[in-house]
Amino acid sequence: MNLFATAQLPPGVVLQRGVARDPAIIAALETVIAAAPLRTMITPRGPMSVRMTNCGSLGWVSDASGYRYAPADPATKLPWPPIPDALATLARRCAEDAGFPEFYPDACLINQYTPGAQMGLHQDRDERDFAQPIVSVSLGLPARFTIGGETRKHATFDIELEHGDVVVFGGPARRMYHGVKRIAPGHHPLLGARRLNVTFRRAG
Ligand code: MD3
Ligand code: FE
Numbered sequence: 001m002n003l004f005a006t007a008q009l010p011p012g013v014v015l016q017r018g019v020a021r022d023p024a025i026i027a028a029l030e031t032v033i034a035a036a037p038l039r040t041m042i043t044p045r046g047p048m049s050v051r052m053t054n055c056g057s058l059g060w061v062s063d064a065s066g067y068r069y070a071p072a073d074p075a076t077k078l079p080w081p082p083i084p085d086a087l088a089t090l091a092r093r094c095a096e097d098a099g100f101p102e103f104y105p106d107a108c109l110i111n112q113y114t115p116g117a118q119m120g121l122h123q124d125r126d127e128r129d130f131a132q133p134i135v136s137v138s139l140g141l142p143a144r145f146t147i148g149g150e151t152r153k154h155a156t157f158d159i160e161l162e163h164g165d166v167v168v169f170g171g172p173a174r175r176m177y178h179g180v181k182r183i184a185p186g187h188h189p190l191l192g193a194r195r196l197n198v199t200f201r202r203a204g
Contacts, residue, residue, distance in 0.1 A: 009159075012173030013147065014098035020090055020137045021164035026190055028084035029110060029139075029198065035081040036073050038112050043067070049117040055081045058107040058203045060126065067126055069107060069203040083108050083200075090166075091135045091200035098168035100133050105200035113143065113183045113195040121148060121156070121179040124201070132202035133170030139163055139198070140191030141183055148177035163188060 009015060038051040041062040054060060058069040059080040072079055083091075087108060095103035107127075111119070124134060138145075138161040145167075148156040154177065161167070169176065183195055 010147070010173060010176070012169060012171035013176075014168040014170070015159070016094055016097065016166040016168070017162075018164040019094065019166050020139065022086070022090075023190065024086045025090060025137070026139060026196075028086040029196060031084060032081050032110060036076070036078075038110070039075060048119075049113075050119055051112045053110050054108060055087075055110070056083045056106050056108045060107065060109045060201075060203070069126060087198065087200075090137065094135050094137075094166045094168055095133055095170075095200075098133065098135075098170060100168070100170055103133060103135070103200075103202065105135070105202055107201040107203040109199045109201070111197040111199070113141070113180070113197070115141070115183050115185040115193060118182040119180040121146060121152065121177050123175060123177055125175070127201055127203045129202060130174045133168050133174065135200040136167045136169065137198040137200075138165045138167075139196040140188040141186050141193070141195040143183055143195055143197075144181040146179045146181060147173075150175050150177070152177055163190075 032055045036053045038053050040047050041052050043062045061070045091105050142162045144158045145161050146156050146158050148154045
């Protein structure tokens with residue numbers, strides 16, 4: 001069982017600081033990125049500043065026509081790489097420690113932020129079953145992560161996420177608006193001038 005600080009966080013948000021510091025996690029991510037390179041996805045509102053790829057049987061993709069989960073990488077038409085064991089084990093353990101012992105992710109989205117990149121306030125609602133949580137792993141440069149409520153108007157607050165931090169969003173937190181403020185310049189000893197965020201989802 002991991003110890004974590006839950007003070008101040010809304011119901012359903014479980015923060016597990018520093019539980020993803022094993023360098024094997026980065027090595028596993030590098031194998032995925034080698035097979036399915038990070039790329040700029042286009043949204044109906046324009047190109048994203050974050051570069052993305054996926055592993056698992058489904059991957060989140062976006063183009064000018066909209067967002068969806070897809071079984072193949074649109075760049076190569078090949079299936080996304082499988083979720084490496086080191087990542088699957090981490091996701092299952094973190095979900096279990098947050099009260100979700102039956103979490104079987106089929107989609108793993110990898111986001112790469114370089115300084116200046118950000119992600120606007122949004123909801124994750126392309127997944128089939130909102131009873132399933134999302135497990136988020138932050139690596140590399142720190143980020144200021146914004147959490148709001150179930151509507152865009154709701155008051156927001158920020159938490160600072162650092163290398164190795166995991167957040168599980170389940171239950172009432174699953175539909176909360178969230179975003180990432182512009183990443184500040186910096187250097188991380190393992191990842192250099194970048195932040196990787198890995199989200200595990202049950203999409204299908
Ligand atoms: C809260 N990524 O990829 S992960 C995303 O740091 C995304 O790259 C951010 O938002 C990042 O969609 C934040 C944390 C996260 C993910 C899903 C959530 C927070 C969430 C779903 C519901 C509520
Ligand atoms: Fe999101």
